[in-house]
Amino acid sequence: MTVNTWFAEKMGNHGIHSTYLEDHHPAHMPCLEIRLIDWSSAAQLARQLDMRFTALWAAEGGKHDEHLRYAYMVFAHPKHRHVMLRAALRENEPAVSSISEHFIAAMRMERVIQEMFAIEVSGIPDPRPWLKHEHWPADAHPLCGDFAADTVMPRCPGEYPFIKAEGSGVYEIPVGPVHAGIIEPGHFRFLAVGEHILNLEQRLGYTHKGIEKRLQGQQAEQAIHLASRASGDMTVAFGWAFARAVEAAAGVVIPARASALRAILCERERMANHIGDIGAICNDASFAFMHAQMQRLREDMARLHKQLFGHRLLMDLIKPGGVSVDLNAEQNLLLRQQTSALAIEVESLRSIYADHSGMQERVIGSGPVSLEEAISIGMTGYAGRASGIYVDERVEEAYPPYDRLNVRIPEGRDGDVATRVWVRFEEIAESARLIETLLGDLPDDDLCSAWQAPDAGVSGLACIESWRGEIVCWVRFGNQGRIDRCTLHDPSEVNWLGLELAVRHVPLPDFPLNNKSFNCSYSGNDL
């Protein structure tokens, strides 16, 4: 594969010198080292070139430069693909300038490198801790090398400074972390006037499980179990992202049958979650019939997954080098029949949903996010598509097997709850079509290539389109095939901001409907 020099050249034209790192893969998603002083101007250039921001993190140096600390950021261009930039930080008092004026979605990730690595982010508009809650010791920075993974931290006094209400008639409503339904924990602080939401402030981090720290030192075969539980409802996509990143680093090419099976699992995961969520959205608008029907279909899917693959939610079926499950002709037929039957049933339910005036009244026009707003935060997945951002890694990166499929992307415009639901209906139909195509022409080769971890210091990047949007995974290996640093980025990190924008001026009783229409992950955000 030839090295992608597009962004390096663009930076060169703007006087930003960069060095290509040989031990990072794949070459078309290069890692370029720049000077710390150019950090913010590189981000500004990416913005000018209409690139989107996908992730930002920090890492200590690898095998050859252990004493250093680096900041990393990733941008993607629809045509010219991803580029990773990194800069070495000063050894004493490491600091980096904030890029949030160019990409606001970077700010929460900057808050994370601040608290996890003790890196100062200068010029960050909101320097409050994010995952690190007020009761952690001030000097605890868990991702630093000298912080032991099993440290028992004392509980310290402290309070989180929420945004305060000002003006007459404005009141605060604190909600969570334990929510009313059966959902993940997080805290929402509403500022409201009368019935209407003025501002929503999210306080997350409650499900922080130290995943990135715990991944360190594990072998890839073991680590994938952990990575694929970053968010249990996206287990296939997270497993795939992790596998693809380690495979890129190791130069392992997986068999065509394995990638087809991965895509079948991933599209089934997309269908199951969209079906379940549409039911739940209807339930929030008191349309119980649709909820019951959708949950029935979702259960049918889970049962067939158990029968064919041994797991209702499809966990642990992907491994470095390939997959651990196969389909014989009979199973293939079963899966194909159920998939097409589901698609037909969903379509018939869809027409009932569309004709239900009570339902439509609740969803049309509720919680709109305009295209400008969506671009400014870089919304991804179905939420982005509903507002007019049609990026999809299955089309842009077209990783196998999507390179031989023609994925059709639904093009939403209005960015409201109704459009987010519409996009999800469209995606169910499209996923069913893709699954049927893949099953009809399953390549006849192996399930797995031999897995061999690369040398110490080698890293790999992968981006996978989960049902929620783009997952970014970067892995660097250390000695004896152990993972030395791995970072995972859930699309929710960005889309949570979309929800904050959507619910301004929305009546409070419509919040659950909006929240469900985004259905961002807490666990994937908090890691």
Added chain:
Amino acid sequence: MLRILKKALFTGVKSEVLAEAGEQIETVGPELEAAIKKRFRGSLAIRAVDAGSCNGCELEIHATNNCYYDIERYGIHFTASPRFADMLLVTGPVTRNMETALIMTYEAMPKPSLVVAMGDCAANCGVFGKNNYAIAGAVADIIPVDVVIHGCPPEPTDIIRGILTAISRT
């Protein structure tokens, strides 16, 4: 409206049709109902708390409510407030950031109350591990637990079974 009725008619009563295939539920069901009738006069209110799960366990709790398992037909329902709850169903390893919220929820319940730790994470911290700065411990390390349901995640049948076991222990 007509179409809704038609669809509902054609869908039929799924809980009975599929009970044959998933017979575990049927054996669980009547027993469960008898136990609840006796101990809880036909109604058991559960407060579910995610103490840091990956959300996989929550998907399976939701499934216990679908038409095949229909946990409500046994008089079991999920409630929003711990003050009305007879049972706490806890998922996930208890993260350091959820520890206080879990204890507060437990303390808000009328006593005596039942606690079911659901999933490998709730049982022993699962893949996330106990020796982890971000994890306060398994559920039993934080509050008293009556029954543990293993599985990653446990299947709906096992969840209902676990609830039964907890009730017959009181």
